[in-house]
Amino acid sequence: MAVCARSVSTVRGRRAARLGGVLVLDNDAINKAATDRNVAIFFAAALRKQARLITSSAVLTEILRGSDRDTKLNHVLSSTRAVVEPVTEDLARSAGKLIGDAGFDSTEVVDALVAATAHMYADRAEAAGQQPDVLILTADATHLPGLAGDRKGVRVQNVKDIPSS
Numbered sequence: 001m002a003v004c005a006r007s008v009s010t011v012r013g014r015r016a017a018r019l020g021g022v023l024v025l026d027n028d029a030i031n032k033a034a035t036d037r038n039v040a041i042f043f044a045a046a047l048r049k050q051a052r053l054i055t056s057s058a059v060l061t062e063i064l065r066g067s068d069r070d071t072k073l074n075h076v077l078s079s080t081r082a083v084v085e086p087v088t089e090d091l092a093r094s095a096g097k098l099i100g101d102a103g104f105d106s107t108e109v110v111d112a113l114v115a116a117t118a119h120m121y122a123d124r125a126e127a128a129g130q131q132p133d134v135l136i137l138t139a140d141a142t143h144l145p146g147l148a149g150d151r152k153g154v155r156v157q158n159v160k161d162i163p164s165s
Helices: 027-035 037-048 057-063 070-079 089-102 106-127 144-148
Strands: 008-011 014-017 022-025 052-056 083-085 134-138 154-158
Touching: 022 027, 022 106, 027 037, 027 057, 027 070, 027 134, 037 052, 052 057, 052 106, 057 083, 057 106, 089 106, 089 144, 106 134, 106 144, 106 154, 134 144, 144 154
Parallel strands: 022 052, 022 134, 052 083, 134 154
Antiparallel strands: 008 014
16 A cells, blocks of 8 residues: 555546545644645545555644634544644654754754654564655655655655645
């Protein structure tokens, strides 16, 4: 099951990315899905291909404010059945190592937790004897690629590059 936007095909007049596997969402991806129809269509296509949508609990801290705006964001999380992964000690240690390896500082903690979550899912796939196929969806083209590193089976895509329907 492949996850990526490698090839895009026309389905009933709409373009839908061939997806599957795991999509790890950062704050930008969730925010865009709440406001951008193309991103919502992309997520729907992912779900049709049985992709799992994942985010870190730390991302919720970035996007939720206890205001009316939260309604749309909570709808994205529930309608996509996104799994919210807790920040465990192991995940925090992995994120810290990614920050160190990339030469970043602690201002990139949440992005590092997103990358560490993606690595965790790639590790789980390999442990199950599967080919890891994890796509991090973000608008942060500067830090997340460096944090994700060259981990086999983990890629980063800019949410702004999702094709129009």
